[in-house]
Amino acid sequence: MATRRVMFGDQEVEIPEFNFKILPLLGAAFALWLFTGVYMVGPDEVGVVRTFGEYTRVTQSGLNYHFPYPIEQVNTPAITEVKRIEIGFRTLNNGQYRTVEKESLMLTGDANIVDAEMIVQYKIKDPVAYLFNIVEPELTVRQAAEASLRTVVGRNNIDETLTTGKFKIQEGTKIQIQLILDKYESGIHVVAVQLQDVSPPKEVIGAFKDVASAKEDKNRMVNQAEGYRNDVIPKARGEAEAMIRDAEGFKQARIKRSEGDAAKFTTILKEYRKAKSITQKRLYLETMERVLPGIEKIIIPDKDSGNMLNLLNLNPGKGGNK
Amino acid sequence: MKRLSIAIFSLVILFVLSTIIVVDETEQVVILQFGKPVKIIKEPGLNFKLPAPIQVLNSFEKRLLEYDVPPEEILSRDKKSLIVDNYVRWRIVDPLLFLQTVRAIPTAKTRLDDIVYSELRQELGNHDMHEIITEAREFIMEKVTLASNEETNKYGIEVIDVRIRRVDLPRENEASIYARMEAERKRQANKFRSEGEEEAQKIRAATDRDKTVLLAEAYKTSQQIRGEGEAEALDIYAVSFSKDPEFYEFIRTLETYEKVIDKKTTLVLPGDSKLFKALTQ
Numbered sequence: 001m002a003t004r005r006v007m008f009g010d011q012e013v014e015i016p017e018f019n020f021k022i023l024p025l026l027g028a029a030f031a032l033w034l035f036t037g038v039y040m041v042g043p044d045e046v047g048v049v050r051t052f053g054e055y056t057r058v059t060q061s062g063l064n065y066h067f068p069y070p071i072e073q074v075n076t077p078a079i080t081e082v083k084r085i086e087i088g089f090r091t092l093n094n095g096q097y098r099t100v101e102k103e104s105l106m107l108t109g110d111a112n113i114v115d116a117e118m119i120v121q122y123k124i125k126d127p128v129a130y131l132f133n134i135v136e137p138e139l140t141v142r143q144a145a146e147a148s149l150r151t152v153v154g155r156n157n158i159d160e161t162l163t164t165g166k167f168k169i170q171e172g173t174k175i176q177i178q179l180i181l182d183k184y185e186s187g188i189h190v191v192a193v194q195l196q197d198v199s200p201p202k203e204v205i206g207a208f209k210d211v212a213s214a215k216e217d218k219n220r221m222v223n224q225a226e227g228y229r230n231d232v233i234p235k236a237r238g239e240a241e242a243m244i245r246d247a248e249g250f251k252q253a254r255i256k257r258s259e260g261d262a263a264k265f266t267t268i269l270k271e272y273r274k275a276k277s278i279t280q281k282r283l284y285l286e287t288m289e290r291v292l293p294g295i296e297k298i299i300i301p302d303k304d305s306g307n308m309l310n311l312l313n314l315n316p317g318k319g320g321n322k
Numbered sequence: 323m324k325r326l327s328i329a330i331f332s333l334v335i336l337f338v339l340s341t342i343i344v345v346d347e348t349e350q351v352v353i354l355q356f357g358k359p360v361k362i363i364k365e366p367g368l369n370f371k372l373p374a375p376i377q378v379l380n381s382f383e384k385r386l387l388e389y390d391v392p393p394e395e396i397l398s399r400d401k402k403s404l405i406v407d408n409y410v411r412w413r414i415v416d417p418l419l420f421l422q423t424v425r426a427i428p429t430a431k432t433r434l435d436d437i438v439y440s441e442l443r444q445e446l447g448n449h450d451m452h453e454i455i456t457e458a459r460e461f462i463m464e465k466v467t468l469a470s471n472e473e474t475n476k477y478g479i480e481v482i483d484v485r486i487r488r489v490d491l492p493r494e495n496e497a498s499i500y501a502r503m504e505a506e507r508k509r510q511a512n513k514f515r516s517e518g519e520e521e522a523q524k525i526r527a528a529t530d531r532d533k534t535v536l537l538a539e540a541y542k543t544s545q546q547i548r549g550e551g552e553a554e555a556l557d558i559y560a561v562s563f564s565k566d567p568e569f570y571e572f573i574r575t576l577e578t579y580e581k582v583i584d585k586k587t588t589l590v591l592p593g594d595s596k597l598f599k600a601l602t603q
Contacts, residue, residue, distance in 0.1 A: 053346035054366035070344065107489060109456045112503050113496065132347040134386045143390070143409050147485045154455045154489075158503075183483060184386050184411055203500045207507035214511035218518030225522035229529040236533040240540030247544030251551025258555035262562030268573065269566055280572060287576040296588045 037068040044080040046127050049073070055128055075131055079124045082191055085142050087149065088117035089196070105201060106150050112158035117196040120145045120177065122188050129187030140186060141177070145193075148176035162198055162208075170195045343369040343379060350417045352380045359418050382417040386482060389431050395492065396443050402451040403495065406442065407488040410434055412474070412481045419478030430479060437473040438484055441466045454489060462486070 040063055041047040047059035049066050050073045059074075066072035088104030089097050104115045122141055124130045134140055152172040156165045174193040181188045200208040272279045345351055345366050353361040355377045363369055364384070371377040393407040412434060414420045424430045445466050449458050463485055471481040491499060563570040583589070 050347060050366070052366075052368035053344045053349075054368075055347050102488075105490070107455050107491070109452075111452065111455065111499065112506075113491075113499055132385065135383070136388055139388060140411075143388075143485070143487055147409075147487045150486075150488060151459050154459060155457065180483070180485070186386075200503070201500065204503045204507065207504040207511075211507050211511045211514065214514035214518075218514045218521070221515075221518035221522040222525065225525035225529075229525055232529050232533055233536070236536045240536050243537075243540040243544040244547065247547035247551075251547050251554070254548075254551035254555040255558065258558040262558050265562050265570065265573065266565070269569055272566075272569055280569075283573070283576060287579055291579055291583045292589070294585055295583065298588060298590045 033068050035068075037066045037072070039064055039066065039074050039076070041076050042078070044078045045076040046079050048075045048077065048127050048131055050075075055132065058127065075127075077124055077127045077130060079127055082121050082123050083138070083141075085120050085122075085138060085145065086117075087120065087142070087145050088115070103146060106153050108156060108158045108161050109154055110157040113201050114153065114158060114161050114198055115201050116149065116153060116161070116198045118145065118149055118173070119192075119194045119196060121191040121193075122181075123191055124187055125189035126187030129185050131187075134184055134186045137186065137188060140184065141181065141188060141190075144177045144180040144184075145173070148173045148180065151176060158200075162200065166195055166198060169198075337373045340373040341370050343371055345369060348383065348385050349381045350384045350414070351382070352417050352421055354378050354380065359421070362418055364417075380417070380421055382414045382420060383427070384413070386411050386413050387427070389434050391435055391438060393488070394439060394443075396446045398446055398451040398454055399448060400450045403492050404446070404451065404454065405488070405490045405492055406446065406486060407490075408438070408442065408484060408486045410438055410470075410481060411483040411485070412479055414478055415480040416478030419476070421478075423477045424479075430477065433477055434470075434474065434479070434481070438466065438470050438481075441469045441473070442484070445469070459486060459489075 039047065041059055041061045043061050045061065047064055047066075048055065049057050049059060051067070051071065053073075056072075064074075066074050089099045092098055099115075099117070101115075104117050105113055106116060108114055120141060130137065149169075152169050153161055155172075156169060161169060170193050173195075174190055177193065178190045181190065199205065272283075343351065343353075343363070345363050345368075347366045349366075350362070350364045352359055353363070353371050355372070360377070361371070371379070389410040389412065391408050391410060393405050396404055396406050398404055412430075414430075420430070424433055442462075445462050446454060449462065454462065463483075467481055467484045470484055474481050
């Protein structure tokens, strides 16, 4: 390589002669270097540009340019993407779940233990804060979520936690996580908190299930009794109705019969009045004719000579003492 | 000679480069001149210093740092043993002090561990287990944060948050909790079943009573109706028969004869009886 002599102070030094042949090469390298500043921001991303380490601007989706490294740098965090973390369980690759008891078991306010699983969804609300204020964002959210869930569950007793309080706990936890993340100026927004499954620990789940079945038993017993009632009361009502209808029938019959009898009497009376003595005799005799044939008759000629006792043995068919 | 000049040229470049400092958003730097701190830069941007080895750069994290304290067994005021798992969020606020006292993050974590653990143990010892689990938790965390912060000031560290991630009972205590929970549930189950029996019994008894009352009322009504029927019939008879009571008696006697006398009857007639006379006439 050619050199050139140059006076440097009172010394003479040789510096390399500039070789104009490498100029295009250097130009190409320079152009290439400039070209590394071209970057793309995806539709779900923003570009956060730092100039000499200092945050200077945010760029939007599309093709953008920054001065090449080391002058400027860009990060493109996905700000619309909703990230998800699981507390108390993990989804395995084959789509199955594995519980993480260390995370899911927690104390309730009345010193019972519940098994709670939760999903937290979050996204970046402030990309600058997100990039430059915190380390390990996922761990930050996870720790905040665990602490919050336990704090909120600790304020409730076991029955609330397992039943009616679920929504309250979910909302309370969400607010609490957001408070913590804002305190860290993390730039993270909690989109949703979902309590997946809140159940008693597996050691005592049998006893809890038995309570549920006892509740069922109670309902069943009451239903059976209601069934008994529904069977008995209508029947009794029917029976009562029948008694009343029967009585009404009796009443009507009684009246009709009496009217009939009265009518008969009135008719006969009318005839009788026409010839009282004769009719009376006739009626009497007619009756006797109807009644007397075929029956045994004993006639005592004289009232005074009649001794009833003498007659007793006359008739063998009528028993008597022999 | 040629090689020497290239070396010198490279040295010059290095020399120039080592005077440039790019401070990132995420860091803060302390510049030492022969070991003596001369400048602290907390704002990001382009800065210059004298070349190494005259001035050297020490860079420290500016972001919020994380320290997950290993779970510790701590006694509450009511002598209940609790496994407390907490974490600390902290940051380096005074990089020079930090550099002078702890130098690096691992050492800082050890200091944090000592300070936070002792503050936490002291504070938890002022509360009963029930309070720790329920309402006092946040109060405790705030108090421990403040107290720890006072201690860590001298290391150039600010504790932003000490947070209890989990409060659990030791394994051996869990068994007794489970036993209690189970007993509690058994009690509830028994209560439900007894209540079921009670209610069912009540419904059945009420049903039986209603049935009895219903039937008795029906009996009452039906007897009333029957009575009315009888009364009306009596009235009709009375009105009709009173037109000629003697004739009625006669007719009725005849009817009675017809009903009373049957094949098995032995008729004893005295000689002077009306019937005999009628028969003999």
